[in-house]
Amino acid sequence: MEFRGYILPTILATLLHVVILGALLTHWVGKAEPERSMPRHIQAKMIDLEALSQQSSQSAPPPAQPDRQEQERAQQREEARQAEQARQKAEADRQAKVKAEEQAKAKAEAERKAQADAEQKKAELAAKKKAEAQAKQKAAEEAERKAQAKREAEAKAKAEAQAKAKAEAEAKARAQAEAKKRAEQEAAAQAAKAEQARQQAAQRAESVVGDIQSYINELLRRNWRIPATARNGMEAEVSIRLLGNGEIDQVSIVKSSGDAAFDRSAVQAVQRTERFDRVAEVDPILFERRLRSIRVVFRPEGLRW
Amino acid sequence: MRQILISLCLLMMATASRAELVVEVTQGVSEPSPVAVVPFGWSGSGALSEDVAKIVEQDLGRSGFFSTLPRESMLSFPTREGDVYYRDWRVSGADYLLTGRIEPTADGQVKIDVGLYDVLKEQRIPLANDIVNSGSGQLRDAAHYISDQVFEALTGLKGAFSTRIVYIQAERNGDQNNYKLQLADWDGARPRTVMESNEPIMSPSWSRDGRKLAYVSFESGRPAIYVQYLTTGKRERIQSFPGLNGAPAWSPDGNQLALVLSKDGNPEIYVLNLASRQLQRVTHHYAIDTEPTWAPDGKSILFTSDRGGQPQIYRLDLESRNLERLTWEGNYNARGRLTDDGRFLAMVHRPTGGNFTIAVQDLKSGRLDILTEAGLEESPSIAPNGSIIIYATKQNGRGVLSAVSLDGQVRFRMPSRSGDVREPAWSPYLH
Numbered sequence: 001m002e003f004r005g006y007i008l009p010t011i012l013a014t015l016l017h018v019v020i021l022g023a024l025l026t027h028w029v030g031k032a033e034p035e036r037s038m039p040r041h042i043q044a045k046m047i048d049l050e051a052l053s054q055q056s057s058q059s060a061p062p063p064a065q066p067d068r069q070e071q072e073r074a075q076q077r078e079e080a081r082q083a084e085q086a087r088q089k090a091e092a093d094r095q096a097k098v099k100a101e102e103q104a105k106a107k108a109e110a111e112r113k114a115q116a117d118a119e120q121k122k123a124e125l126a127a128k129k130k131a132e133a134q135a136k137q138k139a140a141e142e143a144e145r146k147a148q149a150k151r152e153a154e155a156k157a158k159a160e161a162q163a164k165a166k167a168e169a170e171a172k173a174r175a176q177a178e179a180k181k182r183a184e185q186e187a188a189a190q191a192a193k194a195e196q197a198r199q200q201a202a203q204r205a206e207s208v209v210g211d212i213q214s215y216i217n218e219l220l221r222r223n224w225r226i227p228a229t230a231r232n233g234m235e236a237e238v239s240i241r242l243l244g245n246g247e248i249d250q251v252s253i254v255k256s257s258g259d260a261a262f263d264r265s266a267v268q269a270v271q272r273t274e275r276f277d278r279v280a281e282v283d284p285i286l287f288e289r290r291l292r293s294i295r296v297v298f299r300p301e302g303l304r305w
Numbered sequence: 306m307r308q309i310l311i312s313l314c315l316l317m318m319a320t321a322s323r324a325e326l327v328v329e330v331t332q333g334v335s336e337p338s339p340v341a342v343v344p345f346g347w348s349g350s351g352a353l354s355e356d357v358a359k360i361v362e363q364d365l366g367r368s369g370f371f372s373t374l375p376r377e378s379m380l381s382f383p384t385r386e387g388d389v390y391y392r393d394w395r396v397s398g399a400d401y402l403l404t405g406r407i408e409p410t411a412d413g414q415v416k417i418d419v420g421l422y423d424v425l426k427e428q429r430i431p432l433a434n435d436i437v438n439s440g441s442g443q444l445r446d447a448a449h450y451i452s453d454q455v456f457e458a459l460t461g462l463k464g465a466f467s468t469r470i471v472y473i474q475a476e477r478n479g480d481q482n483n484y485k486l487q488l489a490d491w492d493g494a495r496p497r498t499v500m501e502s503n504e505p506i507m508s509p510s511w512s513r514d515g516r517k518l519a520y521v522s523f524e525s526g527r528p529a530i531y532v533q534y535l536t537t538g539k540r541e542r543i544q545s546f547p548g549l550n551g552a553p554a555w556s557p558d559g560n561q562l563a564l565v566l567s568k569d570g571n572p573e574i575y576v577l578n579l580a581s582r583q584l585q586r587v588t589h590h591y592a593i594d595t596e597p598t599w600a601p602d603g604k605s606i607l608f609t610s611d612r613g614g615q616p617q618i619y620r621l622d623l624e625s626r627n628l629e630r631l632t633w634e635g636n637y638n639a640r641g642r643l644t645d646d647g648r649f650l651a652m653v654h655r656p657t658g659g660n661f662t663i664a665v666q667d668l669k670s671g672r673l674d675i676l677t678e679a680g681l682e683e684s685p686s687i688a689p690n691g692s693i694i695i696y697a698t699k700q701n702g703r704g705v706l707s708a709v710s711l712d713g714q715v716r717f718r719m720p721s722r723s724g725d726v727r728e729p730a731w732s733p734y735l736h
Contacts (some may be wrong), residue, residue, distance in 0.1 A: 209326060221333060297330065298330050
């Protein structure tokens with residue numbers, strides 16, 4: 001939902017990153033060159049004079065040409081010695097020259113190096129300045145960005161906090177609702193369970209009562225002598241009070257058919273039955289509740305008239 | 306809220322479960338109730354002329370409402386309440402018990418002390434009169450009276466055991482015919498002759514007050530309608546027209562007589578005002594219209610007509626003149642008679658391909674029940690309480706009277722000593 005709200009900050013942040021990256025890229029490029037032009041370790045340290053002299057003495061014999069034996073040899077020796085001296089001197093000279101060259105070179109090198117250093121330093125300084133400026137700018141930008149970010153973050157945080165609070169509140173409400181619902185469900189489940197148990201008990205009782213009902217019906221049917229005055233549509237209602245052992249305690253007409261003989265026949269059907277034995281088998285509480293007092297409706301069907 | 310609902314539900318269930326168990330019984334045994342009529346005790350000297358208990362037992366047994374316990378099955382013969390062991394009677398299978406004690410009184414009469422008991426309830430059932438005084442010669446009347454009381458106490462219907470019947474008895478003496486209009490107890494006992502003639506007597510009809518009879522006599526050589534007073538024997542010829550004069554029927558109020566006359570060409574139904582002697586023709590059809598009988602409310606007349614091709618019973622509303630055919634089953638339905646409540650129509654019925662039977666039709670439902678086996682039954686007449694139909698039939702070629710309970714369960718034959726008996730007519734209540 002708040003996606004739109006993030007677009008501007010995102011663009012800004014991306015832009016900022018690009019700018020910073022750009023700035024840093026120039027920095028990295030500028031810095032790379034001076035480093036590469038720095039020849040600091042190239043020649044200066046690898047000079048070995050001993051090795052150099054040996055190298056020159058070994059390489060001396062070839063020029064000393066032996067003419068005659070001794071003389072030649074002495075001469076040669078002398079020559080050699082002189083040559084050697086000369087060579088040595090030349091060598092020394094050459095060495096001095098090399099050394100001087102080297103020194104000059106080193107000096108030049110040092111100078112160049114110093115210059116390079118200075119340049120480098122200067123460059124570094126500039127770079128540093130630039131970097132500092134950049135850094136400063138960057139810092140400012142960063143600060144700005146940070147501030148922005150902070151503002152955004154704050155806003156976001158605030159929004160988030162609000163959202164969170166809202167969510168929390170919602171969650172809380174949901175949880176409460178959930179809990180309430182659960183409690184209700186539990187209560188309902190318990191009630192349903194209780195109800196089920198009650199219904200089962202009621203069903204059992206009902207089936208017992210139903211059995212007794214048809215049993216009573218059967219007995220009365222056998223014992224009801226329908227009088228000749230009976231007509232279809234006549235109806236008499238008899239109230240019966242039973243004893244726990246199934247015996248009939250009292251019987252009386254509660255609703256007359258209007259025909260004396262019919263009413264009497266109904267009462268007689270009950271009296272002729274005398275007792276309903278199976279009622280004695282019924283649980284006393286159920287008997288008390290349902291069977292102590294019953295009503296019988298005598299309503300003939302299928303008579304001729 | 307939910308809890309309240311639940312507890313309400315539980316409460317309702319609890320109250321519902323408190324409701325009484327109700328058993329519905331829609332079937333039973335269609336049997337008459339067994340009654341034990343114990344022989345009545347007699348404390349006088351000599352033997353009584355009648356076995357009162359036997360008459361009562363027969364009355365109740367023939368009504369169709371009761372079966373009676375044979376005396377051989379009785380374990381004891383109690384004559385008073387104190388001697389009644391309900392248990393014994395219950396074991397014998399009796400629902401009711403009647404005991405009686407006959408004592409002579411000072412004036413030569415007898416006093417009958419009866420007790421009716423509900424065996425199952427083990428209780429005495431009160432009668433209108435537990436004590437019946439009677440002349441020693443009227444023990445049959447006393448017995449019928451007791452029967453009436455018992456019947457009414459047990460069924461709620463007025464007993465018709467003290468009513469009478471009339472019928473025609475024809476005999477042939479040598480080459481002469483003899484016709485008698487006979488009056489007897491409902492069970493055929495104690496017949497006496499009301500009128501006698503050598504010419505045919507037909508269609509006796511009781512007035513509603515039970516004091517007069519109308520009948521057709523040919524004594525003058527041609528049919529004429531007479532009214533005779535039973536108490537005085539006085540008689541008068543009230544109508545004689547050319548042609549057929551027949552089938553008189555008293556209106557319920559006793560002021561009019563419906564009859565059949567053919568003076569206008571063919572048999573039609575007429576209503577005669579007895580006071581003004583004014584005659585009114587009520588049917589107009591070229592077919593035969595005959596055998597009129599009044600509806601109990603006097604507003605319509607039922608009659609037999611073959612206007613539909615076969616004899617069927619029709620009802621004519623006297624005010625609106627609306628005509629309605631009542632019978633549809635079978636190819637012959639005639640001689641209709643209604644019960645006093647106007648619900649049941651007894652008639653001679655011939656099913657298709659069958660013989661003449663007595664049938665009863667429930668006018669409420671249209672249901673028709675054949676009550677007798679196919680024979681040559683005719684002239685049904687219904688007891689005033691609607692419980693029994695008496696009719697004429699043939700036995701060994703001789704006319705006899707039979708009766709059947711309205712539900713067809715009980716049938717019995719009336720005693721007849723001689724002759725051809727036909728056209729019984731049951732009286733109304735006589736007191």
